[in-house]
Amino acid sequence: MYIIKLNAIDSTNSYLKDLAAVSLPKDYTVVAADLQTKGKGQMGAEWHAEAGKNLTASVFKRIPNFKVTDQFYISMTVALAISTALSHFKIPQLRIKWPNDILSANRKICGILIENVIKNNQLQGSIIGFGLNVNQKLFENLPQASSMSVLTGILYDKDEVLAEVLKQLQIYFEILESGQLEDLKYKYESLLFRKDKPSTFLGADDQRFAGIIQGITETGQLQVWTEDDIIKYFDLKEVKLLY
Known part of the structure; x- marks a missing residue:
């Protein structure tokens, strides 16, 4: 695993996209920044995070021999990995809001943006970006946002949180690559926010x-x-x- 730590950058996803445009990065190349000036969310939305308080990172995962039509399983894999990592830190009532926001009860604590690298109609790999609210206390004009620290009253070590997320990503990608797609879908749907309500x-x-x-x-x-x-x-x- 190769980890690049930066003080500030426009977007960790963009950083990895630029690397991938030249040559595919090594598997599990990680870029983490204390501040993203142009963090990206779903459908072009911006992700705002207080400098130094949260975990903003992107991971490059090589996924050879994976069908382009199955790419939503990558989204499921990442959402389950981050949810499992958060459960290790006793974050309560974890849910996945479709497609891959992570909530505690009805408060958003993590956003995920996955950008797949496809060449000649073949999936080469995935750039997995996530913004996880760790120690931020105030969320101005974001009434549905929260953080790990707000939820538990604990001040977290961001490196420890990142290590657990990366550990769970490796575990869940092994499940994906072994072909256990039905199991991933079942676990994902069991955590789906507002399911059956x-x-x-x-x-x-x-x-x-x-x-x-x-x-x-x-x-x-x-x-x-x-x-x-x-x-x-x-x-x-x-x-x-x-x-």
Whole structure:
């Protein structure tokens, strides 16, 4: 494992993308920064974190001989690994909000952004970026955000947290690479936020509707039993869970 530690950078994911554009980094090349000036989230959103208080890092994982059509299993693998790591630090009521935000009860403590490197229609590897709120106490204008320290009252060693996350990533990627896809999907759905509970959603047309999350498909679509008694399937940009 090769770890690059930086004081500040625009984006750890962008750093690894630039490396990968030249030649594929070594497996489990890690870039961690005390401050990201342009941290990225899902669908182009920015990730804001207080300097020095949180864990902002990206990991390059080589994934040879993996089907491009199965790439959502990478997302499941990462979400499960980080959730398991957090459980070791006694973070309560851990849930995965589709597709891969990590919550404690209904408070977001970790965002994940996975950017796959695909060349000639072959998956070469994945850049796994995550922003984990560790010791930050205040989240201005972010009422649904929290941190490990706020939840437990403990001040954490970020290097210790990173080490546990990397350990769990290795464990869960071994499960993925051994072909235990059904097991990963079952574990992921068991932690899925609001699964089997009546919920409100916002559709792509900005219309609200009620439904119950049933699970996900193998390609990562959210499966929702809607109020008109129809099972519908949604891609990431097609629906937002309101909570």
